[in-house]
Amino acid sequence: MNIFRANFWFHYAGPQAFYGLAGRLWPWFAxxxxxxxxxxxxxxxxxxPADAQxxxxxxxxxVHVPVSWMSMVIYLAMxxxxxxxxxxxxxxxxxxxxxxxxxxxxxxxxxxxxxxxxGKPMWGTWWVWDARLTSELILFFLYLGYIALTSAIDxxxxxxxxxxxxxxxxxxxxPIIYFSVKWWNTLHQGASVSLTKSPSMAQVMLWxxxxxxxxxxxxxxxxxxxxxxxxxxxxxxHTAWVQEIAQEAA
Amino acid sequence: xxxxxxWAVVQRDLMLxxxxxxxxxxxxxxxxxxxxxxxxxxxxxxxVLRNIAPGVLWVGALLSSMxxxxxxxxxxxxxxxxxxxxxxxxxxxxxIGAKMLAHWLVSGLPLVLLxxxxxxxxxxxxxxxxxxxxxxxxxxxILSLVGGVGAALTLGVxxxxxxxxLLVLPLFVPVxxxxxxxxxxxxxxxxxxxxxxxxxxxxxxxxFFGPLASAFALRIxxx
Numbered sequence: 001m002n003i004f005r006a007n008f009w010f011h012y013a014g015p016q017a018f019y020g021l022a023g024r025l026w027p028w029f030a031x032x033x034x035x036x037x038x039x040x041x042x043x044x045x046x047x048x049p050a051d052a053q054x055x056x057x058x059x060x061x062x063v064h065v066p067v068s069w070m071s072m073v074i075y076l077a078m079x080x081x082x083x084x085x086x087x088x089x090x091x092x093x094x095x096x097x098x099x100x101x102x103x104x105x106x107x108x109x110x111x112x113x114x115x116x117x118x119g120k121p122m123w124g125t126w127w128v129w130d131a132r133l134t135s136e137l138i139l140f141f142l143y144l145g146y147i148a149l150t151s152a153i154d155x156x157x158x159x160x161x162x163x164x165x166x167x168x169x170x171x172x173x174x175p176i177i178y179f180s181v182k183w184w185n186t187l188h189q190g191a192s193v194s195l196t197k198s199p200s201m202a203q204v205m206l207w208x209x210x211x212x213x214x215x216x217x218x219x220x221x222x223x224x225x226x227x228x229x230x231x232x233x234x235x236x237x238h239t240a241w242v243q244e245i246a247q248e249a250a
Numbered sequence: 251x252x253x254x255x256x257w258a259v260v261q262r263d264l265m266l267x268x269x270x271x272x273x274x275x276x277x278x279x280x281x282x283x284x285x286x287x288x289x290x291x292x293x294x295x296x297x298v299l300r301n302i303a304p305g306v307l308w309v310g311a312l313l314s315s316m317x318x319x320x321x322x323x324x325x326x327x328x329x330x331x332x333x334x335x336x337x338x339x340x341x342x343x344x345x346i347g348a349k350m351l352a353h354w355l356v357s358g359l360p361l362v363l364l365x366x367x368x369x370x371x372x373x374x375x376x377x378x379x380x381x382x383x384x385x386x387x388x389x390x391x392i393l394s395l396v397g398g399v400g401a402a403l404t405l406g407v408x409x410x411x412x413x414x415x416l417l418v419l420p421l422f423v424p425v426x427x428x429x430x431x432x433x434x435x436x437x438x439x440x441x442x443x444x445x446x447x448x449x450x451x452x453x454x455x456x457x458f459f460g461p462l463a464s465a466f467a468l469r470i471x472x473x
Binding site for chain 1: 396399400403404407408409410413416417419420421423424427428431452463466467470471473
């Protein structure tokens with residue numbers, strides 16, 4: 001087993017081989033996510049001191065910031081699988097992209113939600129038309145568009161390829177949208193509330209945030225592997241090996 | 251030979267649009283009605299109207315071109331013309347580009363020409379009207395070019411119209427920001443040069459990549 005050879009990767013691009021691999025891997029990622037999550041939350045809620053200005057309310061940072069990171073990382077991952085799918089024409093890539101989308105949308109929504117919960121006590125408002133908030137909202141719309149498009153097309157292969165194209169177009173647009181919104185806001189008026197955090201963040205806070213970020217990474221990987229397994233079973237239900245599995249289970 | 255094919259497609263689409271005037275006109279009329287509804291909803295205060303005019307007219311143009319986009323490939327998809335284009339020896343992106351040009355001439359250009367008249371209703375100054383028209387002239391082709399990708403992807407899909415707006419409207423945000431921003435900048439006395447340059451900088455790549463991506467999307471739909 002040599003991971004530096006192309007054969008190794010193409011072997012696992014086949015749904016049957018990947019089904020087995022994903023089945024072996026996802027429990028490990030899920031366990032890691034659980035351990036890191038408990039550790040990160042313990043650091044965040046028990047160990048980290050209250051903030052000098054924001055008191056206890058700032059603690060939502062341990063969820064809000066990692067969740068926002070994930071919402072962006074997952075879109076990049078979707079674009080990555082889409083490029084792979086369109087160039088190599090692998091069936092698995094479309095399934096991976098589809099499996100990532102709901103989790104990405106959930107993280108984008110959570111990012112907006114926790115941001116609103118944080119904004120109300122700190123800034124006195126649920127929402128400001130700040131560049132980051134607005135581009136996160138548009139990112140959420142992009143996820144919804146992808147999900148709506150792929151689920152509206154009955155032919156799965158066509159849905160995969162159409163989704164791949166819109167994911168790539170969206171990924172190219174995300175930086176343009178971010179900078180246009182940023183400039184739009186600064187042209188109108190200075191932001192009434194600054195999002196920049198205090199320059200020196202306590203070490204323990206940073207650790208809590210990083211641990212939570214790792215937790216969400218592994219959670220996403222575990223969930224996506226699990227979801228892809230289900231998709232493989234559904235799509236390959238006509239093959240002999242899936243029918244064998246179904247009979248064993250019955 | 252290549253450009254002959256290009257202009258032939260442009261002429262054909264223009265003639266088809268001319269024969270079915272009501273389709274093109276309804277989207278333009280929609281733009282006029284939307285612009286007229288805002289003062290009714292907000293009140294006839296001229297100071298307020300002057301402030302919201304650029305945004306209202308731009309959003310109206312966005313929605314109107316959204317309506318027109320649904321018809322960009324629909325008829326040709328149903329009667330098999332698109333398949334002939336895909337099979338023709340001329341590169342498909344070029345023919346799709348021709349369709350987009352014709353589509354813009356029918357649905358985008360009327361918006362550009364009407365905008366100054368509607369702007370008058372919102373009490374915009376002469377300079378602001380010129381800027382609005384210029385910004386729309388640069389911005390509306392981007393809507394046709396980028397929207398074409400969405401129109402191609404949603405061809406023959408259930409609930410295509412609503413789906414198209416969900417897909418494409420978020421991608422129009424930069425055009426809206428800089429298009430409406432140009433007029434705002436003019437009104438508040440900052441130059442408009444930067445905004446128009448950026449619109450141009452978005453238009454040029456869109457001219458190149460729009461037809462390519464749409465042709466690719468159409469091939470997916472035609473499989």
